[in-house]
Amino acid sequence: MKYGLVLLLCFCLQLAAFAQNGSIEGRITTSEGEPAGFVNVYLKEAGKGTASSENGNYTLKNVKPGNYTLITSLIGLQTQEKTVAVEPGKVTNLDFTLSESSQKLSEVQVIARRTQNDRPVAVGKMAVRPMDMPQSMAVVGTEVITEQQASKLSDVIKNVNGVALGTTRGTTSETFFARGYNLGANNIMKNGARSNSAVIPEASTLERVEVLKGSAALLYGNVSGGAVINMVTKQPKYEFGGEISMRAGSYNLYKPLVDIYGPISQKLAFRVIGTYETAGSYRKNIESERLYVNPSLLYKISNRTDILLQADYLKHDLTPDFGVGSLADTILNTKVGRSATFNTPWAYNNVAQTNASLSVNHQFNETWKLNFIAARQDFDRNYFSTERIQALANGNWGRKLTRSKIAEDYYNSQLNLNGAFKTGALEHTVLVGADAERYMNITNGFNVLGLRKGGVYDSINVFDPNRFEARTDLPETTNITRTETPTYRYGVFAQDLISISEKFKVLAGLRWSYQEAAQAKIYDLEKDTVTTGAKAKYDQAFSPRVGLVYQPSAATSVFASYSNNFTTNAGTDIYGNNLKPSIIDQYEVGVKNDLIKGRLSANVTIYRILNNDLAQMARFDKDGKENANANFKEFTGQTTSDGAEIDLNGTLLPGLNFLAGYSYNFMRYTKTPGNKGSYKEGERLVNNPAHTGNASLFYTFSTDKLKGLKVGVSGFYTGARNAGWNNTYGQTQQFSRLIKVDGFTTFDLTAGYTYKQISLLAKMSNITNELNYYVHENYSVNPIAPRQFVTTVSYKF
Template identity: 55%
Template sequence: MKHLYSVFLSSLLLLTCLTAIAQSHGSVSGVVKTSEGNPAAFVNVSLKEARRGTITSEDGTYQLKNVNPGSYTLQITFVGLQNQEKTITIKAGQTTTSDFSLAESTSQLSEVEVTGNNQVVNLGKAGIAPLDLPQMTGVVSNVLITNQQASRLGDVLKNVSGVSLTQQRGGVAETFSARGYSIGIAGAGGNIFKNGVISNTMGFPEASTLESVEVLKGSSALLYGNVSGGLIINMVTKKPRFDFGGEVSMRVGSFGFYKPIIDLYGPIAKNLAFRVVGTYEKSNSYRDVVKTERVYVNPSLLYKLGQKTTVLMQGDYLKSNLTPDNGIGSLNQNQDAIIPDVPRSRFINTNWAYNNVDQTSGSLNIDHAFNTNWKLTVIGSAQGTNVTAFGAGVPNNNVAPNGDWTRSLSRTLTSEQDYTGQVNLNGRFSTGSIGHQLLVGSDVVGVVSVSNSFTINYGAGKTAYDKINILNPNLYETRTDIPDAIGTSKTTSPSVRNGIYVQDLISLSNKVKVLAGVRWSQQKTVQTTILNLLTGAETRGTAETKTDAAFSPKVALLYQPTRNTSFFGSYANNFTINSGVDIYGQLLKPSIVDQFEAGVKNELFNGRITANVGVYHIVNSDLAQMAPTKADGTPNADANVKEFTGQTTSDGLEIDFTGNLSKNLYFITGYGYNYMRYTKASLVKGSPIEGERLTNNPAHTANATIFYTFDRSPLRGLKLGASAFYTGNRYGGNNNQYGQTPAFSRLIPLSGFTTVDLSAGYGFRKVSVLAKVSNITNALNYLIHDRYSIMPIPPRQFTATVSYRF
């Protein structure tokens, strides 16, 4: 709290110093409404001569700040509708008000398909326009999520170039890959956020009720500290609205799937609005025995405290009961892992296995505008995730070549508490002819993980649960009872990270801009506490408390020859925390990962088409590897003793081409190429093999989606769509090591595959029906976690949704 308080005071001091400069500019604001007098959200508002623009908020309001005095043409555009223009005059130190009334009704606007890929990514904290942001991004809107009938985050991220779903860890969580780096599910180094704060995604977050999913590719350490160099993901929930409405839906599908969804919003008072989104899901699976039952509720309140301050309260609750599923296992034939030739539905866990997740989160956002140019945002959040699970352990290299597997059991009881605080000050001002878009902020993230250990009573004289054969389930008689599991210890592992950052987008002219910033981060991993549940004694873990700190700079040059095109080149870094010690017994410092990125962004035909291309080069030249010798020169056999002699390099290309050609037609396409490999390694046992590609990183990925809605008789209301997703060749398993014993390949080669989905629907007034056949060719491939969780992808399935909007 002292840390946040000092940053708050510093921000106010900076604001006081710059306010006088800011008064030399003016601003324009207003509200856009429909023909019925309702707010018109997500309408594009721009000043043609200033090459500046924004979109209206949920209540139809807009504001453009820090505009030089003069006459301008104010333009209102919306996909598929007639543009409107007004001539306005902006005066220094004053706000010009200009309202618009559209000829279209609320229902007409709701019919327009908007994917939103040229919208501002709120995860960037500074509200920088897409053409001014020197890194590749991706935004998947609720329209696309709804049309594809997506329920899981992995279903949504397939629409972002260069991102792939590579693992399903035990069938209860998803792991993604981007730019050669793995994107985990939780913890202090987590890369997945909800409404801008860290989020644990165990048990699968509910994606069907999201407003959008945002992606910032590459390093975002300047804004968020110790996060992956691949990307960070932000799930944006739906917000309250001041017009009453909502939607109820029923979704059904293959394998007994059904899912009612409700979305209700409206005003409670003049300055207070609410929204409640909820869903219930129950289904079987293409996997034998596997079942799912889920409940999700997301209430929120929006309070407008005068004209300058808004308070947003959000919460959600997820109860996810899943059958844990490690896939079909693997055969160890001559020590090489072989994918067994068994049906896609083959299930090898116990029939009674369970994995139950209870998750509750809440957040408070306060936005205060000091004037038209300066805004302060304060965010506080907390999330609790509790997991209880029981079932067979993983078949990790212990399935015999004939398919025999002696099953042991694994009991899980864990919890994670995540806390986040943020303070961000955003401002626009000028120093002479040079414009600035400034961000000053601070954040703190605390994570407390608790895990329990158990001993399992298999029965008198038994050291394992039973034996099965994964090739022939009828070969042995399997047990069906649930043994007693006695808790023996509870381990508490706290960590906290915090940082202070400053970033400035400097407009040297209308065509040349520089973005520069730096962050100082500190991460503290506190020594664990171990409670013996049998004796009540409490001890400390062997690893001492460790504090790591690092600076994360970023600098970029942008050249914008026209208002629709932007070339950029940038340097940024991020850091990764290392475990272990060096040969002198000192804790290892963080590894600094350098990233270079260049690209071009285009917004054509008033933003209806975006065409972006980016290339990147990422080098971790401080990869910690096992040291070959100790300090005295004798051979080292301790894998915890390391040195910075390794290196990985990731090179790649990303292409995005999207279009909202009219209110009837939109498309989104993307392609990603990545070459992630070890580029330097020691010739010591246990070190990586130089030149070998890292696992779970496809060389090529591609996506394409198109939807068209007919608006003329006799096909008026008919909607057709198609999606195709390609994941290229890659390796599963584990990377090989130099001098490993025995000498066998730990890699599992996987071929590329394509899935194709076809959709068709019909809408009449307030009712709509949408149906989809996914993986229509019934393609078969696998997602692999390590060498044991080999999960076949879903087969051909059918899904349909009936909705009523009011």
């Protein structure tokens, strides 16, 4: 305890010392009144500096009182100097106006604004501009995350066209679909390492979210073909500062947040972010409580080497919510209100997740860089709830229960070498890497006492709560089994971006992946015995990638590419042999443009994804008889996913920022044999809307009378889609298993005001009070949120 008090006293003394210092802030604009972003700002005598943000603002904090020379510089600009006097505890304002000619300023603005096509993304593992890569990418930055007051990953991802939100059983986590494919745990990353997708990530503290569309198998191995999502957390800074905020909203939402960063020494910097959230819901008896802490340390060993240590801890307790369910398996239950719930009063889903990662970056010279990442994740989920709301047409439903306890222990390491060299007239930008993963899944089986025949807890009627007397007691459970299932993955890859000339580039790469699903150990906790599960399964595959980039001008890029990824298959062939992985081919062409002197990025992509190795139930067994075992499969099918995507974003006028997008996707079964158990040809796959769209517009006033005022509007469209299950030939259910779900559009309005270090931001979401549903299969039918209000007040220091 006394050491804690000493540390607290030292921290307070340091804060007091910081309070005696001053700060400098200002705005850098052009002579035409436009913001000048990414301009270097250097305080000569103090030996410290920063860079202006995209809107031209800059801040230098923790400056000792005195007289200084402030220098601004950027390639293409004349260096400017101004003297400034810093007073204790005060903020000194100093603006700069760039007075060069219009032609020169235009050139500067292209550099300073750095469009989305010009900023490399960490998820791509190469410091190469997206303009030079034959692949579609998207980034949602901290400004959008803050302006939209995002809390969940889905709040951020809805700004990325072509990625649609789905749901999971009981809404205990979020799931996404891109280009027709489910983005599971293999496709969700945090700081470049895989992250468990069975929990709703905390998004309010993220620096940005990167999306690499299409196949990323060369970089990450066994991922689906839709996209890879990378969450990037905020990093330490070598200047003291931070933010304290409080968010409150409809249905008893309260969310305080603290973010503090600064130097510990000349080479060591820290950052600590923490937030706590408690919330009710528009759904009756649904509650949520979250605690999130994210500490990090950055140590610069030298000018060439740095070490970044990051960790976070998330504890999330929520009530499982299966929504309003379905009737007779194929009818959405829209006869009850948006708030109706049918779970027990004691149901719970308690999750704890811990992440830790170490990243080492070493710059050998100007052209060669080595990056090493080691990450560890622990995940625990304790769950007990009713299950699968599948009522009869009259509303009667026999409630069953699910009791589960899951733990995951995940380790990932990767080594990435980036470099550049020449062979004659050809310029090479290369990436060589290797990665290894170990994944341990632990599941527990329970015996639930006091249930009726068939495992039924009780019966209720979703229309008339008085028809039956519902139980409210918490049944006893006994943990009877524990199953430990390890998985191992390894991979090596190489990629080369070859510049043939200023206008032509060729990308070529190859990856080899190996995966072992090891034999499970099954512990019988009642008999105290150990048995083993099915024999180990081994898979390996090559993943090639090739692309061509043609740049007719510095602001336009045309590309075409081919890549593939693989997915492992469960089941066996008719002789009992494990199935090989399915190889999925993707073809993509597109155009990337930076228009209006870099103020507008406009990208268009068209793709086709083919799975020619779709494993389906085998028609005949090894004896030539009609097969009735769904575990026996054969490669007799195909799926085809065709689509197009349009991305727009930029700053057309000073202070006017926008992003927008539209996507179309048609994923269907294109070749099926028509035998029992195979899918029906031409049928669109479930959970994939044909059309999605998004648009957000934010304007920050810069006139003296309205300076600090910000307004914004956002709209999001999800098209019609199929829920339920896809139909198969010879299915026992004679009518269609599909559930048609209509499309919907929601609109949000935002307004905010910033005065010095204090800001207030408010948002009204779903202003038209639109009602629609996210559906998992045919039993978790969850209404979207109604009109809600949320506001955040923050203080930056």
